[in-house]
Amino acid sequence: METEIIIVLTIMSFTIFMLVTEIVRIDVTALITMLALSWSGILTTGEALAGFSSNAVVAMIAVMILGEGVARTGMMSRFSKWLLKRVGKKKSSVLGSLSLSVGTLSGVIQNIGAAALFLPSIMDIARRIKVSASVLIMPIGFAAIIGGTLTMVGSGHLILTNDLLANAGLDPYGLFAVTPVGVALLVAAILFFVLLGKYFLPQGSSEGAVDKTEQEKIMDAFSLKKDIRYFRVEPISALAEKTIEESGIWSRHGVNILALRDANETKYGPWRETVLQPGDIMALYGDTEKLNRYVQENNLTETHDETIFEGIDDPEEAGFVEVIVPPSSDLVGQSIREFSLRRRYAVEPIMLFSEGERVEDDFSDHKIRGGDTFIIYGPWRNIKELQNTDPFVVATTVTADVKDRSKTWQAAGSFLLAIGLAMSGFSISIAFLTGAVAMVLLNVLSIQEAYKSIEWKVVFLLVGLIPLGTAMQNSGTAQFLAENVMSLIEGSSLLVLLFTVAILSTGFSLVMSNVGAVVVLAPLVVGIGTIAGVDPRPLVLLAAVNAGNSFVLPTHQVNALMMSAGGYKTKDYFRAGGGMTLVFLVVSVLFFYYTFF
Known part of the structure; x- marks a missing residue:
């Protein structure tokens, strides 16, 4: 084993341990990880600091500004009232309706955009039905992530999948090829939290009580x-x-x-x-x-x-x-x-x-x-x-913020502008940053208010962890792990092969970008499928779907956005996200096993 791989595995193990135990704040852990990769010579200075200009970080900053602008108009507060009139104030009904709404929207726009749009509404509804916001925010954030599997354009790694298939000389998938499994995953997630959420989710104050306003x-x-x-x-x-x-x-x-x-x-x-x-x-x-x-x-x-x-x-x-x-x-x-x-x-x-x-x-x-x-x-x-x-x-x-309803159309227009640019081919960072600047220019909020809306803890968490994914790819660590795991299952049954591909993709997505996980795994999966006499196309699609199985750690940008709003700790993601990860693995693998093979 090469020295670089040993160093990267050591830093990765240290990072996961620190994130789970929270001996220091998670954003501090992320910055230590970034610095360690530079100190050890694994990454150059430019590579270590690349997170500051990454697509995900700029998009996160812009999304926070957009979310604040939407909240200031009271637009989502009015949506909250409309929803509660139709589904009532029962927690399970509200959770199911919101999860379905944000998940469906996430199928056609970037999941971070869907999550940011609904976050003010989630907070408002939690106050109205008198439940801890932590009971709603995490499941709905997970629904936004899962919603990215509803179409082949719902998330970046699924968009990339067809390009990787074409490079391997395989036929690409149609827009709705992944929709059945996406629907199954979204329904399974909603049922999981409606039926078992009380055993996995933090309940806020003691016995789930909500402090008086x-x-x-x-x-x-x-x-x-x-x-x-x-x-x-x-x-x-x-x-x-x-x-x-x-x-x-x-x-x-x-x-x-x-x-x-x-x-x-x-x-x-x-x-x-x-x-x-x-x-x-x-x-x-x-x-x-x-x-x-x-x-x-x-x-x-x-x-x-x-x-x-x-x-x-x-x-x-x-x-x-x-x-x-x-x-x-x-x-x-x-x-x-x-x-x-x-x-x-x-x-x-x-x-x-x-x-x-x-x-x-x-x-x-x-x-x-x-x-x-x-x-x-x-x-x-x-x-x-x-x-x-x-x-x-x-x-x-x-404590209530004064809502300026006169700016509703300006805020909605800025958000729709961002979504439209993202769907027309612009990068998500440029698209959402354009929307954020439009809000400032249209006086939805001032530039100072825009700066104040940014949760810097979340920003530095992403900035520090993005270089770890780069190190995993550049050092060959991801390739090394994938090859060794695949060699262990050679000649095993189809079900074992499917679970292995899904677990590898899930694991990689926690420490590197979803796109990076698919890029590393796709060539290996194609080769393994060919050797095993199995159609490699659905194997690659399974890997791509499970690259969105990012629930155990707050490393996904949606989880990072929701973490502060819900007052969560890493252990909360480890518990609730662990349960959701198992549900995701079982449902996705069995669905592919019975429908694609």
């Missing part, structure tokens, strides 16, 4: 409820042509109006002098008995059309906050009426605490003192405006 904490602390009801002002209503204050909503009934929809626009925290017109829709909040009395006295008609006030009862769009009036505030000595809180900030004051007293009825004329505390409700964008002013100190942590 800031909204849930404030609602519990002040006995608030999120019971918002919608009512239409009829022509015969006593409220028609009256101002909101004249209706007695605060003074006589102790009810709050969170928003008003008229013929032209939606007004949050509408001003007290706003005149109500027939046809207006009111979003009301308050004690059920008081609210019913107000509705009956004024002949209001309840409506259940939630689209009228889209986002008003969504904790990602609006919510309760606690605000405190500091002693130095200009508000001290004024009343809510005099200050025109609703008119200035379009928020609704729900409750007041003053000198130990809790006031929930009309406190419009209460003279505000330093230390008074209000509970107000409104859209996050309005609350953030209030947060940046002097009269109040917002005591509640506002």
Whole structure:
């Protein structure tokens, strides 16, 4: 055995051990690996640092920017609501639907693009159905990887397969030749995580519990409820042509109006002098008995059309906050009426605490003192405006990002531009980087916000591990391993041959690129198939399919992207990915055994 091969095998073993044990952070391990390959003379300086300019790393950076831009518009949040309305909030239904969606999309676009597009939606849905995001993110990331096997253009290594077959004088495969096995693998993966996921996936906090959000904490602390009801002002209503204050909503009934929809626009925290017109829709909040009395006295008609006030009862769009009036505030000595809180900030004051007293009825004329505390409700964008002013100190942590829906088409167009360029023949890095720059130019996000969206831990993980794949190929280590393993099974049964090809391809894909694994294995597989009297075409295709069996380590770019979002450690991939790897091997080999041979 040559010295170079021994050195590469030693560095590879060290890398896998460090990634699994996480004695140091995985990105630090990756950088040590990169440096070790240069120190040992296996790679030149240029080869060791090639990861910084690699297609995968540039694409990863661009995809993170694109994902942030899409998330800022709330586009995927709206998709989350649409999906939950149709499949319900049962975890297995959500997991199955999302996995099927991202897997199918991954069959026609690059899997990293599909994963990035759905990641904001996955996070949003996890919050809505109150499960740990770690239960959803990994299975759906795996579905994105498997989706690359649905067509012969779903992933780079499958695209390359036909070229390798042509070089060997064999007929290429059609676009959908791999679709049956891809569908079988995707269905098997969904069933695996739906039925057995609780035994393999990290469940977040203890016993799968989900920590309370800031909204849930404030609602519990002040006995608030999120019971918002919608009512239409009829022509015969006593409220028609009256101002909101004249209706007695605060003074006589102790009810709050969170928003008003008229013929032209939606007004949050509408001003007290706003005149109500027939046809207006009111979003009301308050004690059920008081609210019913107000509705009956004024002949209001309840409506259940939630689209009228889209986002008003969504904790990602609006919510309760606690605000405190500091002693130095200009508000001290004024009343809510005099200050025109609703008119200035379009928020609704729900409750007041003053000198130990809790006031929930009309406190419009209460003279505000330093230390008074209000509970107000409104859209996050309005609350953030209030947060940046002097009269109040917002005591509640506002974690939700303000969504700018006006940029939806610009964000979607930039993403579609990236997908279109990738499908038309441009490299994935150039395609997605073009889309990312388009988002900046179209003001979806600023260049500083684009830089902040990059998860550098993931970037350096890929930068450090890419040279290991180069070393495996350049030193002949991959060829050495493949030849020795193949020699051991010469003369064995067809099933043993298929499992060996699949396992070799899987192993290589964990420490080198998927494309590299196929390039190394294809010539060997063709030779072994010819000697064994077996059609080499499906053997090469089996190797190519299993080059996508990259679940045990977070070395695949989709796994790297999902790792930080899900809060995973390498051992989580080792456990859940190990189970998925076995399912992938068994399903793919048996499918090929019974359908291709």
